[in-house]
Amino acid sequence: MSLYRNSAWFLKGVTEFTRKAFLAASKRFVEKDLEVSLAGRSFMITGANSGIGKASAMAIAKRGGTIHMVCRNKDKAEEARADIVKETGNKEVYVHILDLSETKKVWEFAESFKRKYKTLNVLINNAGSIMSQRDVNAEGLEKSFATNVLGVYILTKSLIPLLEKSPDPRVITVSSGGMLVQKLRTGNLQSERGRYDGTMVYAQHKRQQVVMTEQLAKTHTNIHFSVMHPGWVDTPAVANAMPDFHQSMKESLRTPEQGADTVVWLAxxxxxxxNPSGRFYQDRKMVSTHLPLAWTHSSSxxxxxxxxxxxxxxxTFQPH
Known part of the structure; x- marks a missing residue:
């Protein structure tokens, strides 16, 4: 089964996830969809200092939106902020330092953000982590799970009251087509059992993000939730985590701007x-969260x- 899934996924990837596929898909994009003024609207973007996160921040800042960059590395974040301000002329770009793998700090950050800011229109959960080997944080949680799933869950849940008070609230989570090869598994959330394969663990987390989005959309009906696959994008994260894939596919990979296009469109x-809330997107279009005949559906x-x-x-990690 996994051989079928992987082959079907790679075939799909070659035809739909590449730069060429983006250029073909973009022929049907409606240009005026992105001709909007975002003055007075605020956007929080995690992992906004490089790749898709930075490209999204740049596109939104160009349209006058206020940007809250949530980044792990202060120097890289300040450098990216300077680039964004210089290129867009928009000074409403703020840096917040947070490592999403530090669970208690995610709570603390969200709570202090709510005290300081009265509005947040859009949350973009973009930051992600692929580990080459299993590692745990100071709280004893597997690091990539803490970053990709629990951190995203806590940040989103904690900011929901602020989003609900703001006009036209939206939450967009950057997932991955890799999740198409994974069925939801709740019995081994922190990858304690079996051989640790960082790429497959990441794909499982991305499946969990899709399920999380669908579930949150059911319970918080006045926020528009969506989750998307950016395609195969040439980012520092991909180059570091999957060097062989990056090297062999380099000529076919999308630019960060192409990867960010659907994020910006959704935002x-x-x-x-x-469109209905809770759906999965690729190139501005709702798509299935499962490959045909791949048996990746899970029960409610x-x-x-x-x-x-x-x-x-x-x-457990909520400060009292």
């Missing part, structure tokens, strides 16, 4: 908000189990 366009019981496990874990 700012009126057209995106008219399993999906609810994921949410309750995340809720329990999140509460």
């Amino acid at each position: 700012v366009s009126e057209a995106a908000a008219t 019981l399993e999906e609810q189990k994921l949410m309750s496990l995340l809720e329990d874990l999140a509460k």
Whole structure:
């Protein structure tokens, strides 16, 4: 089965996830969808100092949006902020330092953000982590799970009250087509059992993000949730985590701007908000979250189990 999934996924990738595929898809894009003024609207973007996150911040800042860059590395974040301000002329770009793998700090950051700022229109969960070997944070949680899943869950849940008070609130999570080869598994959330394969662990986390988005959309109906696949993008993260793939596909990889296109479209366009909440997108279009005949569907019981496990874990680290 995994051989079929991997082959079907690679075939799909070669035809749909490359730069060439983006250029073909972009022929049907509606240009005026992105002709919007975002003055007075605020956007939080995690991992905004490079790759898709920075390209998204740049595109939104160009349209007058206020940007809250949430980054791990202060120097890289300040450098990226300077680039964005210089290129867009928009000074409403703020840097916040947070490592999403530090669970308690995610809570603390979100709580202090809510005290300081009265509005947040859009949250873009972009930061992600692929580990080459299993590692745990100071709280004993597997690091990539803490970053990709629990950190995203806590940040989103904690900011929901602020989003709900703001006009036209949206949450966009940057997932990956890699999740198409994974069925949701709640029995080994922190990859304690079996051989640790960082790429597959990451793909599992991306499947969890899709399920999380679908579930949150059901319970918070006045926020527009979406999750998307940027395609195969030439970013520092891909080059570091998957050097062989990066090297062999380099000529076919999308630019960060192409990867960010659907993020920006979901974050700012009126057209995106008219679609149902909780869906998965690729190149500005709703697409299936499963490959045909790949048996990756999960029961609603399993999906609810994921949410309750995340809720329990999140509460454990909530400051009182």
